[in-house]
Amino acid sequence: MPSFAARPPGADTSAARAYHEFYQEDFRPREHYLPMWEHIQRTGQHLLGDKAREAHLTLHTEGVTFTVYSESDEGIERVWPFDILPRIITAAEWAHIEAGLKQRIRALNLFLKDLYHGQRCLKDGVIAPALIFRGKDFCREIMDIDAPHDIYTHIGGVDLIRDEDGRYLVLEDNLRTPSGVSYMIENRIVERRILPEFFSKYRVRRVEHYPALLLQALRHLSPRGKDRASIVVLTPGIYNSAYFEHTFLAKEMGVELAEGRDLVCRNDRVFLKTTHGLQQVDVIYRRVDDAFLDPLVFRADSVLGVAGLINAWRAGNVALVNAPGAGIADDKAVYSHVPALVRYYLGEEPILRQVPTYQMTDPDDRAYVLDNLERMVVKAVAESGGYGMLMGPSSTTAQRADFARRVQADPRNYIAQPVVQLSRHICYLDGELESRHLDLRPFIVYGDGIDVVPGGLTRVAMTKGSLVVNSSQGGGSKDTWVLAE
């Protein structure tokens, strides 16, 4: 049995309230981490340093990168930040998460279908009309269009955190074009290559089959039948922060990667321009935002989209993944109503809890939040990637005053949540084991059925004490292991 130092590495007490994924209350590693920990103790920590360098080098040579928009004066492309110590989730925990996510996605999908057709949820008063019709992502343009197979939320990335008691909470849903899945797979590939000895101690469930799963779901959607499915990944191009992922998925699925100008619509059908002439496209996995998808219907100045795409979708000749208009279901102001939507559409109690949310449109909520800004996280409802957000405890007076003004000017555009101490995990940073906060983004694919990939993207706030894990804000990542029974 290895001996532990008086103060175990990475067990600082500054965020004592936060749940620790690795340590128990008495600073012994949790049971499912013991085999790994014993191995590290035996081989010595210095080996981890070599492994970490090797991992960085691998990611660098493989070209696994991410783009950070806010650091434009430096090179905008960065090597994907990766911590070699995996995060481990037990089979029992995962069963709970998986059931909760499937339930949530099923409900949100029914919600979207209803919203763009009969609006039963508004008639029955489950959700306030103002939340929908004043929501930036409600897409009037697609009212009454029937999405193929009634699926809107083909690919979901749901951000989960753990509260102080270790309970998993949904922090937000991502139903537009959630990114990160390629990094989940790359993390696994690198981890397997660098630390094969860890894997021999566990039965870790696979995540590498995600592209096959996605391909199967996309084929299922083809209006001409899955045997004749011609599929493309539609990317905004090389300047998009997730361009790496677009190329990765197209390559792994063996389908074309296209930009808007490579496609053309004729008679409500979409065609790919190839050297052999026009080739009809049945399914488009689009990574272009709604607003830019079709200049005829949405932003007329968009050069990233395809004119006529929405009409081809309307005519049922092409499937769009995810469906346009899905963004209203992950609107942060709609989020607080998701438990009610689960009960309404499914008649079930929500399996996963979520973070309490203050609506800035409610005068009482708003007054309370503005009085307590330093204890709140304020988020713009239709933003993602950690943009347009105020993290109360680490904000300056000027930032808080600025946000208070913004909230008062446009209350529908903001929500607030109490700061939840995200759970922590040990990370190997510059030769030391340090604790950092993290979250988890599992990926859900809705095709013939709903599949949750056992794993996900664990994002780590690399700055000590920070609660912001977004990759676009300089967050890091870990491989995520879901254990088989």
Next chain:
Amino acid sequence: MRFRIHRSVAIRCPAPVREHHLEWRCAPWDDAGQRLHRLAVTCTPQVDMASHRDCFGNQVHRTALLGAHDGLLLAMDADVETLLDDPFACERIEPAREREWISASLREAPRLWDLVLHRDAASPLLQALVDGADATELGVDARMADALPVLRPGVALFAQLQDANTWLTGTCASLRLDVTAGATAEDASADRPLREARGTPAELAMTLAALARSWGLPARLVSGYHSEPPAADGAGLHHWAEVLVPGAGWRGLDPSAGRVADAAYVRLAVGRTCQDLRPLRQSWQGEADAAPQPELIRIEAGG
């Protein structure tokens, strides 16, 4: 009244374009208020045209020309019969029950909320005036602020809307749309009537709609034709407002003429704003820097 309407629009491209996609909102409505007996929409050069309805119920014709071309001609012919001979005829509902009627309509068709909840540049000004803010500080014209209609409990809503319509007509000067300078109704500014006591028919209609919305009533903008030559609009289309009136349904109010819309009005498109009514949307590829320009060739609306 029966109308034959012909409208043709030539689209000229400064340089050849290709992959030219168009959506045209040109067809008159077909509902209880007006019957569409015949409709023919064509494009020259001849290409397939399809049509669908947008979320406001407007019929949209769409087509695409993929090959290089430097212009095209769109034409619409329609026979329409308007049926609203007496716009004042409606089921009588006690003023005390009118709100209930509105609530029931909203419950039945939640999409109507979109026409209640929409906010434009006039909305905050109206709200501030009702809350007692100083008109000068807000930049609102004193003539408009002084007699701004406020909701009177116990008085029938339709009567109050007509009063508001008459007030707007009497207080605001009606402007012509300066089409020679390339102005279209889409550029209409929602708050000009409040700030300057004048506006185009579309602007006056937007103000009336904003006022009705501030009273919690579904209100929409309408574009269409009028049997007499359009009084104030040179672009070929007239604009007015429609409000959901308890016991009656949609009723048109034309603040540029101070009238309640009757069988002399032919409705073409409805929506929250002038953007929603926009007759033509297009997208193209090619060398041209400037947009292919639509030019109204001919419009005839006659009995």
